[in-house]
Every structure is written in C-alpha cells, then in structure tokens.
Amino acid sequence: MAQSIFGPRKPIGGDGAHEQDRTLRKTLSWPHLVALGVGAIVGTGIYTLTGVGADRAGPAVILAFAIAGAVCACAALAYAELATMIPTSGSAYTYTYSVLGETLGWIVGWSLILEYSVACSAVAVGWSAYLVGWLEAAGIHLPPLLLVGPHEGGIVNLPAVLVALTIAGMLMAGTRESATFNILLVFIKLAALAVFVALTLPAFDSANLSPFMPYGFGSVVQDGETRGVMAAAAIVFFAFYGFDAVATSAEEAKNPGRDLKIGIIGSMLTATTIYMLVAFGAIGAISYTVLADSAEPLAFVLRALDHPFAASAVALAAIVALPSVILVMMYGQSRIFFVMSRDGLLPRWASKVSPRTGSPVLITGLTGVFVAAFAGFFTIGDLAELANAGTLLAFIAVGACLMILRKTRPELPRVFRCPQPYVVGTLAILGCAYLMISLPEITLVRFLIWNAIGLVVYLLYGRTRSMLTRDILSVERS
Numbered sequence: 001m002a003q004s005i006f007g008p009r010k011p012i013g014g015d016g017a018h019e020q021d022r023t024l025r026k027t028l029s030w031p032h033l034v035a036l037g038v039g040a041i042v043g044t045g046i047y048t049l050t051g052v053g054a055d056r057a058g059p060a061v062i063l064a065f066a067i068a069g070a071v072c073a074c075a076a077l078a079y080a081e082l083a084t085m086i087p088t089s090g091s092a093y094t095y096t097y098s099v100l101g102e103t104l105g106w107i108v109g110w111s112l113i114l115e116y117s118v119a120c121s122a123v124a125v126g127w128s129a130y131l132v133g134w135l136e137a138a139g140i141h142l143p144p145l146l147l148v149g150p151h152e153g154g155i156v157n158l159p160a161v162l163v164a165l166t167i168a169g170m171l172m173a174g175t176r177e178s179a180t181f182n183i184l185l186v187f188i189k190l191a192a193l194a195v196f197v198a199l200t201l202p203a204f205d206s207a208n209l210s211p212f213m214p215y216g217f218g219s220v221v222q223d224g225e226t227r228g229v230m231a232a233a234a235i236v237f238f239a240f241y242g243f244d245a246v247a248t249s250a251e252e253a254k255n256p257g258r259d260l261k262i263g264i265i266g267s268m269l270t271a272t273t274i275y276m277l278v279a280f281g282a283i284g285a286i287s288y289t290v291l292a293d294s295a296e297p298l299a300f301v302l303r304a305l306d307h308p309f310a311a312s313a314v315a316l317a318a319i320v321a322l323p324s325v326i327l328v329m330m331y332g333q334s335r336i337f338f339v340m341s342r343d344g345l346l347p348r349w350a351s352k353v354s355p356r357t358g359s360p361v362l363i364t365g366l367t368g369v370f371v372a373a374f375a376g377f378f379t380i381g382d383l384a385e386l387a388n389a390g391t392l393l394a395f396i397a398v399g400a401c402l403m404i405l406r407k408t409r410p411e412l413p414r415v416f417r418c419p420q421p422y423v424v425g426t427l428a429i430l431g432c433a434y435l436m437i438s439l440p441e442i443t444l445v446r447f448l449i450w451n452a453i454g455l456v457v458y459l460l461y462g463r464t465r466s467m468l469t470r471d472i473l474s475v476e477r478s
Contacts, residue, residue: 006101008468010094012086012405012412028252030259030266035183037267040242040328042189046278046298050236054283055292056225057232058214062279064232065239069272071431072240075395076268077418078402078428080261083247084415085405087256090339091247091332092394097343099401102469106462108397109340110454114447115390116245116333117367121374122387123325124160128375130318131159133296137312149377160375167326168368171334172361178327185324192317193278195310196298200281203305208287219438226440234438237388239275242325243268244394245332261416330371334364344470345462389439389447392432399428 028036053061082095090097093112097105132147148154171178215227219234246263253259278298282291286301294300296318302311338360341351354361402418403425418424436444463469 006103010098030262033263034266037243037246039186039324041271051297053232053236054288059209060213067233068237074428080264081418083260089251089335095401096397106458111390111393112336119387120329120371124375127322128159134315156376161372164372185321189321200285204284230438234435248332248335344465344467392436395432399425
C-alpha cells in the first residue's frame with residue numbers, strides 16, 4: 001500500500017472486497033446515469049439562479065453561464081477518465097485518496113459533504129419559492145412566517161423542510177426505484193423548459209441586452225454587493241455540477257466502464273445546451289433589472305409576456321420536477337458519507353446497507369435531516385455560494401489527479417482517455433481557482449471554518465481509525 005506525504009493511498013482500481021453488509025448493489029444502467037446527471041444539473045440553477053445571476057452580471061449572465069459551463073466541461077472530462085479507472089463510490093474523495101493521500105482525500109470528502117448537503121438545501125429553498133408563487137397565483141396564501149427562515153424575517157421555511165424529508169424517504173426505499181422515478185421527473189422538467197424557450201425566443205428584444213456588462217467582467221464589490229460576470233459565474237456554476245453525482249454511483253453501475261462515461265459526458269452536453277437556450281430566452285425577453293427581483297424567474301418572464309397558463313404550467317413543472325435535483329444530490333452526499341464511513345474516517349456503523357434495498361438507509365435518513373435543517377433556516381444565495389466552494393475544491397483536486405496519474409501511472413488501462421489531459425487538467429484547476437476567489441469573502445471564510453472543523457475531526461477521530469492505516473500497521477507487525 002503506497003504512502004505519500006499526505007498519508008496512505010488507496011490502491012488504484014478499487015480498494016478490495018468489502019463485507020457483504022457494506023457492499024452496494026449494481027442496479028444502475030446508463031439511462032439511469034444520464035438521467036441522474038441531467039436531473040441534478042438541470043434544476044435550481046436554471047429555474048431560480050437565472051435571476052440571481054442577472055442581478056450580479058446583467059445581460060452578461062449568458063456569458064457567465066458559458067464560462068461556468070466551460071470550466072465544468074474540463075472537469076467532466078477529467079471525471080470521466082478517473083471514474084472508469086477507479087470504479088468505486090466516492091467520486092473526487094476516492095480519486096484524491098488514491099492519488100494524493102488520505103489527508104487530502106479527507107479534505108475533499110469533507111468539502112463534498114458540504115457541497116451535496118448544502119446544494120440539496122438550496123434546491124429545496126428554490127422549490128419552496130416556486131410552490132409559494134404557484135399557490136399565491138391560485139389565490140392560496142400560506143402563513144408568511146412558515147415560508148422563510150429567520151434571515152428573512154420568518155421562523156422556518158416549512159415547505160423546504162418537508163420536501164427534503166420526503167425525498168430522503170424515497171431514497172431510503174431503494175436506489176433503482178428512486179433512479180427510475182427520477183427519469184420521469186427529468187422528462188417533465190425538460191418538456192417545461194422546451195415550452196419556455198419556444199415562447200420566449202419570439203419575444204426577443206435586443207434592447208434588453210444593452211448594456212451587456214453593466215458591472216464589468218471581474219468580480220468587484222459595488223454598493224455592498226459582489227457583482228460582475230465572474231461573480232455571476234461563481235454562483236451560476238452551481239447550476240452545472242450535478243454530473244459529479246454520476247461518479248458517486250460508480251459502484252452501483254452495471255457496466256461502469258461504458259455507463260459512467262456516457263452518464264457524465266452525455267448529461268453535461270445535454271444540460272449545457274439547454275442552459276444557453278433558456279438563459280438567452282429569459283434575458284432577451286425581459287429587462288435584467290426586473291428579472292433580478294424574482295425568486296421564480298422563468299414563470300415570472302412568461303407572466304410578463306402574457307402567457308399566464310404557460311407560466312403556471314412551468315411553475316408546476318418546477319414544483320414536480322425540482323425534487324429530482326434534491327434526489328440526486330442527496331443520493332450523492334449519502335454515497336460520499338457511506339464510503340468515508342466504510343473507510344473508517346467516519347463512524348463505521350453508518351456504512352451498513354439494508355439487506356432489503358442494498359442501500360445505506362441510516363446514512364440517507366441522517367442526510368435528509370441535515371439537509372432539511374439547512375433548508376429551513378438559510379437563503380438560497382448563501383447556500384448556493386457555500387456549496388460552490390466545496391465543489392470548486394473537489395474539481396481542482398480531480399484536475400490534479402488526472403495529470404498526476406498520466407505522469408506517474410501511464411501504463412494503467414483507461415477505458416476513456418481525456419483528450420489533451422494536461423491542457424484540460426490545467427484549465428479545470430485555473431478556472432475553478434478563479435471562480436473560487438470570485439466568491440464573496442464571507443463565503444470563503446465560512447468554507448475555511450468548515451474545513452478547519454473537518455481537520456479537527458480527522459486528527460482526533462478519522463486518522464487513528466482509518467481502515468487503510470490499520471491494514472498497513474497489521475502488515476508491518478506481521
């Protein structure tokens with residue numbers, strides 16, 4: 001077992017056989033994986049963050065989507081090569097653990113826990129906004145104190161809490177069942193976005209694109225707010241990164257060599273095309289200054305264009321289909337948590353799987369409670385930015401792992417070979433680093449605090465209980 005200055009490294013290509021009650025069942029085929037990726041990517045980012053991005057960049061939010069998509073495309077290519085080489089659950093955590101060592105693997109895994117959990121919460125908050133808007137349009141008014149958290153003058157965002165707990169219950173029922181249901185939700189979501197594009201493109205007005213970059217390109221603070229194209233890209237980046245949830249399913253894929261590359265690259269290409277069309281339709285049809293004030297921008301645009309029925313239909317589709325994002329993100333988080341627990345870095349009792357469903361029921365339930373708590377008390381902007389910080393760090397690690405393995409282990413079989421790996425890896429690292437420093441300072445401070453807490457947990461608990469370390473010590477004693 002290899003060692004590095006950052007601790008022991010997992011064997012490349014898998015970490016051996018596991019106990020029967022800690023082994024995930026292979027139940028997913030490539031259509032499930034593409035739907036998981038599209039289900040995660042096409043969600044809150046386009047349904048709700050279009051308005052947040054417009055507030056930060058003006059019409060240039062279209063450019064912000066393109067920049068974030070390009071960075072994610074580089075990361076997706078790196079993920080596709082690594083996922084087919086190391087077909088076990090854990091995504092960037094497992095890759096970093098195998099290539100760079102346990103300590104850095106822990107930092108990435110701890111960041112991924114933040115990414116998935118907070119991302120789930122952000123989507124739940126976005127879903128709640130669409131539900132409230134749809135109900136109010138129908139003349140139904142819920143108690144305001146139960147619709148937003150304390151930061152916005154309420155007590156708790158109850159709809160967001162309830163949807164998070166409901167999705168956790170679905171995942172506890174079984175992975176394949178949840179993934180199959182997700183395909184239906186994805187179809188509904190894509191149909192609604194197709195209707196939106198068809199109705200907004202004829203209303204395109206070039207005047208709405210001027211001035212194109214009212215706040216400039218770089219990320220700057222204006223009137224107490226972080227604005228600019230890169231500031232918008234740093235938050236709408238949240239809209240693209242669902243494809244890494246596909247990598248967390250590697251251990252449950254029936255044919256990981258084929259299915260993972262189709263799932264990762266296929267979902268990324270599909271989602272990017274949709275995003276550019278929807279962003280162009282929204283910004284071209286209505287002034288960004290008006291769009292920025294809406295928590296449900298797509299439905300708002302359609303109402304402004306005098307399509308009330310379509311607005312209600314799109315809002316209803318968001319209500320029905322946005323939970324697919326929560327489902328996939330919660331699935332990804334539970335698998336990261338599961339693998340870290342199986343490795344001994346977190347309590348081992350959490351990595352037991354249900355003999356009936358073959359999935360980690362207990363850890364999924366705990367994930368649901370954690371997500372519901374965040375969703376109930378924080379705003380979508382705060383949540384999305386914090387989730388982005390964790391994802392950006394993971395993508396930087398994956399880009400580094402891609403290049404290091406090409407240099408140190410060129411003989412390893414690669415089912416999918418990333419084109420120009422050193423160029424792609426470098427662009428992924430530099431792009432993610434620039435997006436990270438474009439995040440608001442308070443977000444970076446919170447992220448550092450989260451990882452400082454994580455390092456304390458690792459030093460006091462994980463390092464001494466690591467299964468890999470125990471195996472190494474056992475070999476040395478014998």
